[in-house]
Amino acid sequence: MQNIIIFGASGHGSVVLDCLEKEAKYNIIGFIDSFKPKGFRINGYQVLGSESNLPFLINRFNIVGGIVAIGDNWTRKLIVDKILKISPNFSFINTVHPKAIIGKDIRLGCGNVFMPGAIVNANSIIHDFCIINTNSSLGHDGVMDSYSSLAPSVCTGGSLKLGRFSAVSLGVNIVNGIEIGQHSVIGAGSLVVDHFGDNIVAYGSPARIVRERAIGEAYLSTPKKQQIPNFASL
Incomplete structure (x- = not known):
């Protein structure tokens, strides 16, 4: 090997x-x-x-x-x-977990990761360095531009167009035919029924724009632990 x-x-x-x-x-x-x-x-x-x-x-x-x-x-x-x-000639590989399902006539770039339970349906295009995370699904004829990602348990309808660097967060549902621009983030648990442009954060059910987003702004974070009072000292 x-x-x-x-x-x-x-x-x-x-x-x-x-x-x-x-x-x-x-x-x-x-x-x-x-x-x-x-x-x-x-x-x-x-x-x-x-x-x-x-x-x-x-x-x-x-x-x-x-x-x-x-x-x-x-x-x-x-x-x-x-x-x-x-190393200008370095080669980037894809990895597809055996429990991922890759449909018919899929076109793949390089450097992509397909986690367990991921499903990519027929005629979809996934460019370079994308993540299709655990139990997430990309509907038929979907397009993920380079460096975009679907978080765990995302479900997208057919013909999604997800822009470069954009991220769809945990448990989001997206209806058919949606376009999302570049550098945008859809917040966890949202329902997307409208198109969204570049450099925004959208959240809710249905999802609505909540603010603009800077290029490169962090979106993966760990919630701060709640401080538990020491009742013995009260």
Whole structure:
């Protein structure tokens, strides 16, 4: 099997690792991560260094390609750009979990991730570096532009057009024929029945624009833990 590497040793990286292991098409050498120390282990694999170590690692381990396991769409693009600056001919692979379903006459770019339970229906087009997350579905004739993503349990009707860098959050439902522009985010649990343009955040049932959104603005965050009072001191 060919040797590959995973960029990003976070929780998302673990899920991508699981997809790759279950596909059993590649030999996974380890992770590259700029924020974890070299030698750090995750799910039995080592962090081998940062992106700057890539030329050395390619030669040492005969690496033929890899995948960027970064959940945030804009950050994923920055990492891809950094990799290509260091290694212009680097090859990016797709990973399709065995429990994902890819329909008839699908056209795929590179660097895409299809999580367990993902469904992509017939005649859809998925460009480069997209995420179709756990139990999410893209309806027939859908188009996902590069660096866009569907979060877990998203359900889209046919002929969706999802713009570059846009993200559809957890549990969103989208009716047939919707177009969503670039750099936009649809909030979790929303019902989308209208078209949306670029650089907006929309939320609700039905979804409505709640504010404008800056390019590269973070949208993946962990809620702050509620402070529990110490009743013994009251």
